[in-house]
Amino acid sequence: MSEIKPNPEENKPSSVAVSSAKASVPAAVPPGVAQHQANKGNEAPKPPAPAPAQVAPKTPPASASPKPSATPAPPPAPLPNPLAHLAAPFQGVDFKLKGFHADASVGPDQVVSVAEQLDKDGFSLDTITGVDWLAQGQMEVVYDYFHPVRGLRAAVRARIPRDNPELPTISAVFPGANWHERETHDFFGIRFLGHPNLTPFLLPEDADYHPLKKDFKA
Amino acid sequence: MLKLLSTEPVRLLAFLVGIMAFVGLNAAYLVWVERKGAGRFQRRPGPTEVGYAGLLQPIADAIKLLSKQLIVPQGVDAALFRVAPLLMMAPALMSLAVIPFGPSLAARNINVGLLLIFALGSINVMAIMLGGWSSRNKYAIMSAARVVSQNVAYEIPTLLVVITMIMITGTMNLNEIVRQQAGAFWHWNVFRVWVNPLMPVTFLIFFICMLAETNRAPFDMAEAESELVAGAYTEYSSMGFGVFFMAEYANILLGCSLATVLFLGGWQSPFGILPGVLWFLIKMYFLVFAVVWVRWTFPRTQFYGLLNLSWKLLIPVSLFTLILSSAIMKLY
Amino acid sequence: MTTQETIVSNLADVPRSNGGGVETFVLNVGPQHPATHGVLRVKMTMDGEYVLRAEPVCGYIHRMHEKMGENRTYAQFLPNTSRIDYLSAMTYTHAWAGVVERAAKIQPPPRAEYVRVITSELNRISSHLVWWGAFLLDLGGFTPLLYAFDDREMILDLLERITGARLTYCYYRIGGLYNDVDEEFIEGTRKFVHHMRPRLKMYRELVTENIIFRKRLIDIGPISQEMCRKYGATGPVIRGSGIPYDVRKAEPYSAYPEFDFEIPHFREGDSMARYLVRMEEMAQSLRIIEQALDKLPSGPVMAEKVPRVLKLPAGDYCYAVEAARGRFMVRIVSDNKEIAYRAKLRTPCLSNLSLFEEASQGMLLPDALALMGSLDLVIPDIDR
Numbered sequence: 001m002s003e004i005k006p007n008p009e010e011n012k013p014s015s016v017a018v019s020s021a022k023a024s025v026p027a028a029v030p031p032g033v034a035q036h037q038a039n040k041g042n043e044a045p046k047p048p049a050p051a052p053a054q055v056a057p058k059t060p061p062a063s064a065s066p067k068p069s070a071t072p073a074p075p076p077a078p079l080p081n082p083l084a085h086l087a088a089p090f091q092g093v094d095f096k097l098k099g100f101h102a103d104a105s106v107g108p109d110q111v112v113s114v115a116e117q118l119d120k121d122g123f124s125l126d127t128i129t130g131v132d133w134l135a136q137g138q139m140e141v142v143y144d145y146f147h148p149v150r151g152l153r154a155a156v157r158a159r160i161p162r163d164n165p166e167l168p169t170i171s172a173v174f175p176g177a178n179w180h181e182r183e184t185h186d187f188f189g190i191r192f193l194g195h196p197n198l199t200p201f202l203l204p205e206d207a208d209y210h211p212l213k214k215d216f217k218a
Numbered sequence: 219m220l221k222l223l224s225t226e227p228v229r230l231l232a233f234l235v236g237i238m239a240f241v242g243l244n245a246a247y248l249v250w251v252e253r254k255g256a257g258r259f260q261r262r263p264g265p266t267e268v269g270y271a272g273l274l275q276p277i278a279d280a281i282k283l284l285s286k287q288l289i290v291p292q293g294v295d296a297a298l299f300r301v302a303p304l305l306m307m308a309p310a311l312m313s314l315a316v317i318p319f320g321p322s323l324a325a326r327n328i329n330v331g332l333l334l335i336f337a338l339g340s341i342n343v344m345a346i347m348l349g350g351w352s353s354r355n356k357y358a359i360m361s362a363a364r365v366v367s368q369n370v371a372y373e374i375p376t377l378l379v380v381i382t383m384i385m386i387t388g389t390m391n392l393n394e395i396v397r398q399q400a401g402a403f404w405h406w407n408v409f410r411v412w413v414n415p416l417m418p419v420t421f422l423i424f425f426i427c428m429l430a431e432t433n434r435a436p437f438d439m440a441e442a443e444s445e446l447v448a449g450a451y452t453e454y455s456s457m458g459f460g461v462f463f464m465a466e467y468a469n470i471l472l473g474c475s476l477a478t479v480l481f482l483g484g485w486q487s488p489f490g491i492l493p494g495v496l497w498f499l500i501k502m503y504f505l506v507f508a509v510v511w512v513r514w515t516f517p518r519t520q521f522y523g524l525l526n527l528s529w530k531l532l533i534p535v536s537l538f539t540l541i542l543s544s545a546i547m548k549l550y
Numbered sequence: 551m552t553t554q555e556t557i558v559s560n561l562a563d564v565p566r567s568n569g570g571g572v573e574t575f576v577l578n579v580g581p582q583h584p585a586t587h588g589v590l591r592v593k594m595t596m597d598g599e600y601v602l603r604a605e606p607v608c609g610y611i612h613r614m615h616e617k618m619g620e621n622r623t624y625a626q627f628l629p630n631t632s633r634i635d636y637l638s639a640m641t642y643t644h645a646w647a648g649v650v651e652r653a654a655k656i657q658p659p660p661r662a663e664y665v666r667v668i669t670s671e672l673n674r675i676s677s678h679l680v681w682w683g684a685f686l687l688d689l690g691g692f693t694p695l696l697y698a699f700d701d702r703e704m705i706l707d708l709l710e711r712i713t714g715a716r717l718t719y720c721y722y723r724i725g726g727l728y729n730d731v732d733e734e735f736i737e738g739t740r741k742f743v744h745h746m747r748p749r750l751k752m753y754r755e756l757v758t759e760n761i762i763f764r765k766r767l768i769d770i771g772p773i774s775q776e777m778c779r780k781y782g783a784t785g786p787v788i789r790g791s792g793i794p795y796d797v798r799k800a801e802p803y804s805a806y807p808e809f810d811f812e813i814p815h816f817r818e819g820d821s822m823a824r825y826l827v828r829m830e831e832m833a834q835s836l837r838i839i840e841q842a843l844d845k846l847p848s849g850p851v852m853a854e855k856v857p858r859v860l861k862l863p864a865g866d867y868c869y870a871v872e873a874a875r876g877r878f879m880v881r882i883v884s885d886n887k888e889i890a891y892r893a894k895l896r897t898p899c900l901s902n903l904s905l906f907e908e909a910s911q912g913m914l915l916p917d918a919l920a921l922m923g924s925l926d927l928v929i930p931d932i933d934r
Contacts, residue, residue: 095801099652099868099881124779127896131883144868144881144896148779148793151800153868176781179608179904187616202609202933211617212892260696356577360599360915435690436762444585444688445916518690520766520916521599 082152086121088114090154100144100153108158108167111143115156115170115177123147123154125170128180130188132162134214139165139190160190169195187212233325237314244471245464246276252510259514286456294453295352302349303454303461309338309345310468317475318393320485320495331392332380335476339431342469343369346433346440349462350450361449364439364521371528372430378536379424382543383480386413396484403488408481414543416535421481423536425505428473430524432466435513437524444518474505574602577915581610585688585919588929592906592922594915601918604910606903612933619893624650624860625724627893631880632718634897635931637680638874639719640666640673640709647722648803649869649880653862654724662726662851663805668739668842669709669721670804670871671835675746676705677874678828681926685825686757688923689766694757701749708738724860726852736843743836743843750833758829767822771921773909774819781905785876785898786831787925790824792817797872809841821924828926861888875899875926899931 079092083102088110090102106114115125126144133140143156160167169192171178181192182201189210192198200207210216250265250273257264265272290296316331318324328334343366350362386407387395399406407413408421430437441449451462478484478501485494519527580591589610595603615634619627624646631646632639644666651658658666679702683695706716712731713721721728757763778788788795794813798806814830816823862884870879876898883892902925910918 097652098866099649099801099870119780122779125782125901126877126879127782127881127894127901129881129892129894129896131892142866142881142894144879146782146800146870146877148784148788148795148800151795153801153870155866155868174780174782175908176783176901176904179900183900200609202612204609211614212620256692260693261700262696356575363598438690442690442916444690445919447584514693516691516760517686517763517766518916519762521914523762523765 083121083154086114086117088117088156093155095153100155102152102154103157104154105157105159108141108160111141111156111158112168112170112173115143115173118145118154118156119173121147122149123152125174125176125180126153128170128177128184130184130190130212132188132212132214133159134162137162139188141167141184141190143170165190166193167191168193171195186210189213230325233315237311237325241311241314241468241471242464245467246280248467248470248506249276249279249463251506252513255507255510256514259511280460283457283460288456288458289453291354291453294354298348298352299453300458302345302352303458303465305348306342306345306465307461307468309341310465310472313338313472314468314475316392317472317479318396318484319475319498320493323485323495324393327391327393330390332384332390332395335472336377336380339472340369340373342431345465346450349454350440353450353453355452357446357448358450358452361440361442361446361452364442365433365450368433368437368439368521368524369431371525372427372532375423375528375532375536376427376431378533378540379420379427380480382414382420382536382540383407385540385547386410386543392479392484396479396486399483399486401486403483406481406483406486406488414539414546416539416542417481419535420539421477423532423539424477424481425508426527426532428477429509429512430528432469432473434466434470434509436516436519438513438518439521439524442518470506470509471502474502474509477505478502573597579604579919580607585922586929587684587923587927590903590927590929590932594918596915599915601910601913601915604907604918606906608900608903608929608932610933611930613930615934616893616895619890619895621889623888624862624890627890628722628724629718629720631895632720633930634895634934635873635875635878635899635928636718637677637928638673639717640670640721641871641873642878643720643722644670644804645869645871645873645878645880647724648871649867649882650724650860650862652869653865653867653882653884654857654860656725656853656856658726658853659850660805660847661730661849662853664842664846665727665731665851666722667805667809668731668839668846669712669719671838671842672705672709672739672742673719674874675832675835676702676709678832679705681828681874682753685923685926686763688919689763691757691763694753697749697753697756701746704738704742704745708735708742711735711738723852723856725856726850730851736846739839740843743840746832746836750829750836753829758826764822766916766920767820767825767924769818769820769822770917771821771909771913771924772819773905777905777908781908782901783876783905784901785873785926786824786827787876787902787905789813789815789827790924791819792823797870797877801870803869803871805842806838808845809838811838811841821920824924824926859888861886862890866892870896873898875928875931876902895934897931897934899925899927899929903927903932 079094081090081092081102083090088104088106090104093100093103095101104114123145124147126146129142131140131142138159139162141158141160145154145156146152158167165188169177169181171181178196179201181195182198184190185192185198186200186203186207187210199205254264254272265275268274268278290299313335315325316328316334346365347362350358350365384390387398389395403409408417411417414420433440441451451459454462478498482501485498487494487497574595574597577594577596578591579594580586581589586592591607591610593605593607594601615630618630628643628646631642634642679698683698686694709719710716712729712735713719773787773791775791775793778791778793784795792815794815796813799813811834814827814834816826862882864884864886866881866883868879868881870877878898879896881894881896882890885891906922906925910921913921
């Protein structure tokens, strides 16, 4: 278990220097909630389905998580959380509807600690990808994990401002993240701070464009 | 006129032409045998298009190769690059001069035929090494290094086996060695267990070493197309490659001929029917077929496995046979 | 393989930098190299024949399938998925059809699910056969390739009958299948199962028990469970390291829960283990096919009322299948339009190859290439 220190100085600008009021993440508000509300217009799940991007009200009660308490959002009856023993704000998801078991929205500074928790729990990294929310001026980075023994699937999401897409790398926790992060950097221009080799992976080595950005014109 | 024809220079000239034609034809048609054999081993017909059963395929291949340009890449040692294929072909041709194809069918019947063959045989290694080295290609250089260590490793058990044979037969004259194996097939050296109970093993060692020395699968470290692309031959095109290719078959021919002479009674007929030359060819081509058979059946060995086989198994066993036969000779 | 171990451990004593007295050179394996089976390039820093560092360079066949997924409808993207891993096209179209069905809450009829299982498993066998031949080719054995293609030909003929394609099938549709299977296919598949079992036995005798072959694989290229987990390796790679992870069991989909089959896994983690996993998997696939043929229900093969214009409710959806090379997952983000907002294709080969750099350190070049062959790479699957 190699550990990585999420660099606070590097992360601060990313969360502060956002022009959009919706996207800015003040330190007092839990990032997940703020982000969730920001994307509600576009990603709101169907009423009967449990909201994947929603933060459960203090799902891990026993954990001494450093996160501030969530504002009481009205959640539709939460499903049992298979990852309740972790400090990360995971929330159960109906596998039949969604294809994964647990979901967590975290701030960009937490992705490394969540990765460490999942690593300790025996999870393996499935993939890393981005989603470009052009309308909200945000980028979403989705980390997919799977548990090779228990067969669980977990998704971790972090939202970052679109005009300064930066977040720390988890390649020190999961070396396999190296390539996935390079690929995400290729496609979305998301910079993974502390990445050992953030060079184009699938695109040509002189590529200065990011084809999966929604405002990309070929 | 007749007197002129039977003079030594004319005889040598005839043999020179004969051997070159024999090797040339064989190199071409062993390719056909190889491809046809591979086809049969792999449940497919092999070449069928050019001529009856693809018999003209080697000719077509040769014409194709001849019509191509011999590219000498920039920065290679052009002289060595050109000499290497010839250096591989020439010793095989020269060695065949002392092989007795029939009771009186040998270009030169000299006393130290075996010595000549092994002296010339070691030039082979040089040829591949020079080819690889002068190509200025990383794969070729790796292949050159492999070939040297491989051939050094397999030269030793080969020579130990040959020394055993020289001790048993008491001569280095190949014709004389064949003559000693006269009679029914149990007089062949490979079956003469009363001289040395390990005779079949000796033959097997010789055969394995022959495969390794000619860089044939499963010991084709030099070419190793899935690792080193084409090894020492990577940069060769046209007849540069073609000569290397033919030399490989010429060397197989030589190796199988030598095995036939040393172990399988050369031109001695086991039943007394058919002329000796035919028997020689039958035995030799059976060995050639075995070489093809092995190639298309086994995967390539690992490099250290190959060296382990030589240093840890073949050399001790061949040393043991050497000591055993000398002990037996001393006792009787 | 004690020799190799000693040599490698000796190498470890040597400082691995250029200044440490070891003269290294960079060997460029690929993008056109016989062992890379496609346009993969591996930059190998070598010390003689020892690989100090092997850095795969990808992207030579990158086609940006994910962008294509964002500008065509769900049904239109279906053929794209079969071009990702062209050797295991059935399972890949299965994942795409599955994720759309999951999001749109379409339930394919049972007969369709059974036929999907049969065809997917046939495709898995044909994929493994190609791998088997090509892997032996990597090791310098030519003949098995053509034996494998002989058997594969039967599968291709069968699948061609019902799908019209021989390699890049687009047989599954959102909600079911393009058309039903006929008696001839069922009979042919049964015949194939009977044909294949003795063949597998023959392959074991011809290849698996060959001494040269065993020496080249046993203890070569060990991959630990931890390494598999850290790199997200799946499929035969993780099963060859002793973790019985198979999406067919871990996240049961389609009709797989209804069949009795085992997940072959071996603890050794060497190339031989991965080889044996795949060989054993072919036998298990035959088992599944046989059961599915016996239990094949009748009925339609297409769900009723699949809307012509398919709009998925907003949200994100995943669907994973066990492809021949491991876990293939599709993640769709929908914004309630008929075109996906984001289509992520998680391919197994990318994760499987990413551990190559670590796993191949200090190996001999032929061993490293044997390791690469045992990972069963399909390059378009990495580059997408």
